[in-house]
Structures are given as C-alpha cells and as structure tokens.
Amino acid sequence: AQKITQTQPGMFVQEKEAVTLDCTYDTSDQSYGLFWYKQPSSGEMIFLIYQGSYDEQNATEGRYSLNFQKARKSANLVISASQLGDSAMYFCAMSRNYGGSQGNLIFGKGTKLSVKP
Amino acid sequence: NAGVTQTPKFQVLKTGQSMTLQCAQDMNHEYMSWYRQDPGMGLRLIHYSVGAGITDQGEVPNGYNVSRSTTEDFPLRLLSAAPSQTSVYFCASSVDSKVYNSPLHFGNGTRLTVT
Numbered sequence: 001a002q003k004i005t006q007t008q009p010g011m012f013v014q015e016k017e018a019v020t021l022d023c024t025y026d027t028s029d030q031s032y033g034l035f036w037y038k039q040p041s042s043g044e045m046i047f048l049i050y051q052g053s054y055d056e057q058n059a060t061e062g063r064y065s066l067n068f069q070k071a072r073k074s075a076n077l078v079i080s081a082s083q084l085g086d087s088a089m090y091f092c093a094m095s096r097n098y099g100g101s102q103g104n105l106i107f108g109k110g111t112k113l114s115v116k117p
Numbered sequence: 118n119a120g121v122t123q124t125p126k127f128q129v130l131k132t133g134q135s136m137t138l139q140c141a142q143d144m145n146h147e148y149m150s151w152y153r154q155d156p157g158m159g160l161r162l163i164h165y166s167v168g169a170g171i172t173d174q175g176e177v178p179n180g181y182n183v184s185r186s187t188t189e190d191f192p193l194r195l196l197s198a199a200p201s202q203t204s205v206y207f208c209a210s211s212v213d214s215k216v217y218n219s220p221l222h223f224g225n226g227t228r229l230t231v232t
Contacts, residue, residue, distance in 0.1 A: 004159075033217040045207060045223035052218050091159060095217040103148040103167065103211050104175070105221055107159040 006108035023092035123224035140208030
C-alpha cells in the first residue's frame with residue numbers, strides 16, 4: 001500500500017539557519033509526484049514544491065529545495081536561511097493512482113517547524 | 118483570482134443535523150476533492166471528482182455525500198452529523214486528474230464541530 005512517513009513530529013531551528021524535514025514514501029508505481037505543503041497557524045494549505053519521479057534534478061523554489069533520493073524513497077525538504085515566518089506545519093504528499101485518477105494525493109502526518117529568533 | 122472558495126469558515130452542528138459545505142473554484146479545474154484533517158492524522162481523502170457528473174469515494178466516505186453538476190462546484194453533504202465528524206474540511210482542485218504532476222490548490226478550510 002502507498003504510504004508517506006514523516007518521522008519528525010516537531011523540530012526547532014534557529015533563524016537564518018538551514019533545516020531539513022524528512023519524508024519517506026512507499027509506492028509500487030513507476031510514475032508519481034512528490035509535493036510539499038506548508039500550513040501556517042492560520043490554517044490554509046500552501047503548495048511549496050514538486051518533484052516528479054523521473055526528474056533527474058532536485059527541485060528548487062527560492063529558499064526551498066527537495067532532496068530526492070529515489071533508491072532510498074526519500075524526498076526531504078530543505079529550507080535555507082530560515083525565517084520566523086517559516087514556523088508552520090509542513091506536509092509531504094505523494095500522488096497516487098487511486099480509482100484511475102492520478103490527482104489524488106496521500107499525505108504524511110506532518111512536521112511542526114518552529115523557528116527561534 | 119479567487120481560486121478555491123469554501124463556505125462557511127466555521128460551523129457548529131448538533132448530532133443528527135445535516136448540512137452542506139460549499140466549494141467553488143474559478144480556475145476551470147477538472148479535478149476536485151474533499152479532505153478532512155484531524156490532529157495527528159494528516160489529510161484523508163473523503164470524495165473526489167474527475168469532472169462534471171463524475172464522483173467517487175475516497176478513503177473515508179461514510180457519512181458524506183457529494184455531487185458535481187458543474188465544473189465549478191463540488192459541495193459536500195453531511196447526512197446526519199456525528200461527533201466523529203468534528204474536523205477541519207478542505208476542498209482542493211487541480212487542473213488535470215490524468216497526470217501525476219498537478220499540485221492541489223486548497224480552499225481555506227471549514228472548521229466543523231459536532232456536539
């Protein structure tokens with residue numbers, strides 16, 4: 001069965017430092033996508049970054065990068081130069097073929113990141 | 118550009134009551150879905166739709182009903198509310214359900230409490 005595992009329920013990082021949020025996945029699909037979402041305390045879900053299973057380069061979006069290790073089935077999110085506004089819940093998600101649709105995502109349980117001044 | 122709009126933001130129901138959570142998107146997205154978020158559980162798929170007139174069940178569909186009469190709207194109906202349905206509900210859409218690289222765009226959520 002497809003599964004996303006985020007093993008860090010909570011993490012602290014000092015402002016301006018880099019932080020890595022872990023995500024491992026399990027799937028038998030050959031084609032899949034991996035996503036990271038941010039959920040601040042206000043509650044909305046914000047899409048951060050995407051990595052395709054066939055992409056050879058790691059995805060980057062500004063201060064966010066995705067460390068994709070296909071053989072290890074890991075898709076860790078790296079946030080460089082942390083800011084106070086990065087304090088939020090972060091969810092790793094994976095697309096899956098569910099009922100014939102690739103659009104459904106399966107989510108991990110999330111990691112709560114707290115940035116200290 | 119409004120994106121995905123959910124109403125209401127908050128709702129309190131008594132056990133046994135019914136209600137409809139509204140969801141509308143103005144991006145002409147083919148795919149729409151409803152998730153619920155519970156503490157420590159991540160997001161779980163309730164129902165989804167790959168286009169107008171087509172709906173299907175997700176992982177936790179019991180107690181919920183959906184319809185998709187137009188591309189824009191995807192309401193979620195609670196038939197007889199139970200305390201176990203206390204949760205935050207998110208509606209989400211994406212441009213194409215046939216590819217695996219379409220990110221979901223989320224509404225701002227509805228916080229539902231059933232007493």
